[in-house]
Amino acid sequence: MKTLVWVEHDGSAVKDATLAAVTAASQLGEVHLLVAGEGVDSVAQAAAKIAGVGKVHVADDAAYAHALAENIAPLVVELMGHHDAFVAPSTTTGKNVAPRVAALLDVMQISDILSVESEDTFTRPIYAGNAIATVQSSDAKKVITVRGTAFEKAATEGGSGEIEAVASQGDTGVSRFVNAEIAQNARPELTSAKIIVSGGRALQNGENFHSIIEPLADKLGAGVGASRAAVDAGYVPNDYQVGQTGKIVAPEVYIAVGISGAIQHLAGMKDSKVIVAINKDEDAPIFQVADIGLVGDLFKVVPELTEKL
Amino acid sequence: MKVLVPVKRVLDYNVKPRVKADGTGVDLANVKMSMNPFDEIAVEEAIRLKDKGVTEIVVVSIGEPKAQETLRTALAMGADRAILVNSDTKVEPLGVAKILAKIVEEEQPQLVILGKQAIDDDNNQTGQMLAGLLGWGQGTFASKVELGDGTVTVTREVDGGLETDSFPLPAIVTTDLRLNEPRYASLPNIMKAKSKPLAQKTAADYGVDVTSRLTTLKVVEPGKRQAGVKVADVDELVTKLHAMGIAK
Numbered sequence: 001m002k003t004l005v006w007v008e009h010d011g012s013a014v015k016d017a018t019l020a021a022v023t024a025a026s027q028l029g030e031v032h033l034l035v036a037g038e039g040v041d042s043v044a045q046a047a048a049k050i051a052g053v054g055k056v057h058v059a060d061d062a063a064y065a066h067a068l069a070e071n072i073a074p075l076v077v078e079l080m081g082h083h084d085a086f087v088a089p090s091t092t093t094g095k096n097v098a099p100r101v102a103a104l105l106d107v108m109q110i111s112d113i114l115s116v117e118s119e120d121t122f123t124r125p126i127y128a129g130n131a132i133a134t135v136q137s138s139d140a141k142k143v144i145t146v147r148g149t150a151f152e153k154a155a156t157e158g159g160s161g162e163i164e165a166v167a168s169q170g171d172t173g174v175s176r177f178v179n180a181e182i183a184q185n186a187r188p189e190l191t192s193a194k195i196i197v198s199g200g201r202a203l204q205n206g207e208n209f210h211s212i213i214e215p216l217a218d219k220l221g222a223g224v225g226a227s228r229a230a231v232d233a234g235y236v237p238n239d240y241q242v243g244q245t246g247k248i249v250a251p252e253v254y255i256a257v258g259i260s261g262a263i264q265h266l267a268g269m270k271d272s273k274v275i276v277a278i279n280k281d282e283d284a285p286i287f288q289v290a291d292i293g294l295v296g297d298l299f300k301v302v303p304e305l306t307e308k309l
Numbered sequence: 310m311k312v313l314v315p316v317k318r319v320l321d322y323n324v325k326p327r328v329k330a331d332g333t334g335v336d337l338a339n340v341k342m343s344m345n346p347f348d349e350i351a352v353e354e355a356i357r358l359k360d361k362g363v364t365e366i367v368v369v370s371i372g373e374p375k376a377q378e379t380l381r382t383a384l385a386m387g388a389d390r391a392i393l394v395n396s397d398t399k400v401e402p403l404g405v406a407k408i409l410a411k412i413v414e415e416e417q418p419q420l421v422i423l424g425k426q427a428i429d430d431d432n433n434q435t436g437q438m439l440a441g442l443l444g445w446g447q448g449t450f451a452s453k454v455e456l457g458d459g460t461v462t463v464t465r466e467v468d469g470g471l472e473t474d475s476f477p478l479p480a481i482v483t484t485d486l487r488l489n490e491p492r493y494a495s496l497p498n499i500m501k502a503k504s505k506p507l508a509q510k511t512a513a514d515y516g517v518d519v520t521s522r523l524t525t526l527k528v529v530e531p532g533k534r535q536a537g538v539k540v541a542d543v544d545e546l547v548t549k550l551h552a553m554g555i556a557k
Contacts, residue, residue: 066472068474069440070440091468092450092465092467092468093467095433096437098437099402099436099438100437100440101441102403102438102441103403103437103441104441104442106403108401108521108522108523109402109403109432109434110523111431111432111434112431121526125431125531126528128326128428128431129531130325130326130335130530130531131328131335131528131530131531132528133525133527133528134526135524135526136523136526137522137523138522138523138524172444173477174444174445174446174477175475176476177472177474179472179473180467180470180471180472181470181471181472182469183469183470220555228486231487232486232487239466239467239470244428244431245426245485247468253550253553263325264322270531270534274553275537276546282539287537287539289534291534292537292540292546293539293540294542304543305543305546309555309556
């Protein structure tokens with residue numbers, strides 16, 4: 001099976017989520033990559049070095065500069081003439097592009113897979129991760145998105161992919177990029193952080209988030225996350241949200257501070273290796289999944305923890 | 310202008326799903342069902358656009374007869390009329406998108422607003438598929454929607470922040486959580502909704518083949534986490550973290 005993997009990048013480097021998608025794709029067969037964007041030579045060079053990669057298709061055109069699904073989808077469909085599967089990471093870009101590709105190919109997408117059981121059979125979470133379904137696809141071509149935390153990342157060295165330019169399909173004219181506000185964040189990216197410190201509604205306001213959660217995170221070199229309640233209350237921006245509708249993370253250590261543990265939140269973090277919960281309510285559902293729990297007032301406990309670590 | 314809003318009846322988001330012992334799926338007998346939360350946000354957004362040029366809101370649901378309740382809820386919130394496409398079998402996003410494409414052809418809306426994902430299947434596909442089938446622009450994961458002159462500008466929640474894109478009408482929008490706070494239907498509006506028109510159709514009426522492409526072989530509960538320990542104080546927590554090699 002020849003698979004085409006969508007390379008997610010920021011214009012200069014390949015993003016980690018792609019590496020997990022490459023691992024999933026390698027379980028299906030021969031791995032080809034698609035690097036689309038404007039001025040993406042360095043990305044293509046980096047992509048070609050990913051272990052196990054065959055061809056690297058490079059589409060360099062202004063129409064692909066912002067990864068608009070309307071322009072990317074026809075490009076992928078063209079390449080799918082000689083590939084059997086399209087694999088994308090379950091990032092917002094992957095989720096935006098892949099279903100459009102699937103519809104144009106008249107196939108049903110398999111979203112957010114956790115494992116590859118065989119060429120046509122996969123597992124995926126449903127109901128906010130409260131059930132795992134094994135599904136078999138009868139479509140000739142497969143369109144798949146991959147949960148990044150469920151697969152090891154492919155090595156970024158050792159590969160010798162062959163770079164090949166692909167003709168642009170042009171601009172479809174049904175979408176136009178206006179602008180982006182990407183949060184400047186010096187801390188590790190949530191989906192690839194080894195340690196995450198997350199705060200919930202109990203923080204009470206954004207200032208407390210800065211003064212209590214962030215010093216602990218910085219001490220640990222951790223990424224900072226939040227529950228939906230903390231995001232909705234405006235303590236932190238949306239992209240901090242961990243959960244069914246936010247980011248899915250699986251760090252080595254997840255420290256939940258003042259988070260009760262609603263199912264929607266657990267859906268985003270319950271595959272973490274070790275979960276630490278700090279909450280003053282000893283009956284909070286978070287303690288049912290926590291490996292280590294500390295019942296106490298976060299305003300006292302967390303500064304003390306930061307101090308003593 | 311006309312707006313089409315597809316809505317789905319799903320297991321209420323507060324209910325903890327139970328996997329059936331025979332592994333065929335999740336038990337939906339005698340549990341509370343509700344409108345998919347993202348679809349409520351879609352209905353709300355359509356209503357809010359009413360003072361900005363939207364003249365009619367048509368809601369549509371595809372599924373069992375009980376989806377009528379979901380449509381009545383949308384009508385009570387403020388939608389004008391409803392279409393129910395009856396189907397005995399579960400219809401996948403691809404099938405739903407194909408039926409919706411036919412309805413779009415018939416109704417000629419300028420905007421279709423969908424939820425970004427249904428909280429049962431967690432697919433996050435239907436809006437994008439519909440946009441693909443129609444060849445329209447897709448403003449997915451919207452946290453802000455602004456109607457302009459023949460365009461819609463959508464601020465989208467993307468990894469790392471926000472992205473704003475503009476699309477010529479007609480276009481597709483899918484809603485994210487932050488787009489709005491859906492209203493509750495008042496009792497008088499619930500009563501009024503009972504007399505609003507609700508057309509009954511079948512998938513066959515649209516000539517769409519909705520045969521499933523994916524077969525669910527089994528559904529199991531996720532692996533259970535081992536019960537953890539509670540520590541008495543910060544010192545004990547620090548010792549445990551150090552023992553794991555953290556911040557040592």
